[in-house]
Amino acid sequence: GDRLYCCGSDEKGEFAFALDVKTGNKLWSCEFSKGYTHGRGDGPRGNPTVVGDHLYVLGGGGMLACLTTDGKLAWSKDLTGKE
Numbered sequence: 060g061d062r063l064y065c066c067g068s069d070e071k072g073e074f075a076f077a078l079d080v081k082t083g084n085k086l087w088s089c090e091f092s093k094g095y096t097h098g099r100g101d102g103p104r105g106n107p108t109v110v111g112d113h114l115y116v117l118g119g120g121g122m123l124a125c126l127t128t129d130g131k132l133a134w135s136k137d138l139t140g141k142e
Contacts, residue, residue, distance in 0.1 A: 064077050073122070075107055104117065107126075114126050122137050
């Protein structure tokens with residue numbers, strides 16, 4: 060379509076974001092995890108998966124989240140039981 064979905068991290072945590080493929084402008088960003096730090100690299104370990112009007116992301120520390128394609132957090136689940 061007309062959007063590119065990605066994951067990233069910064070000092071605040073892990074987040075998903077969407078870019079307009081024609082302009083490169085960021086459309087939205089949504090934090091979904093407190094973050095993950097590791098000696099071999101910080102942040103998410105995969106790409107978002109889009110199904111219909113939802114995208115699913117998995118953070119480096121085990122936080123699984125579902126977001127709507129307009130950037131709202133629908134739900135999240137810590138697969139490790141830590142967060």
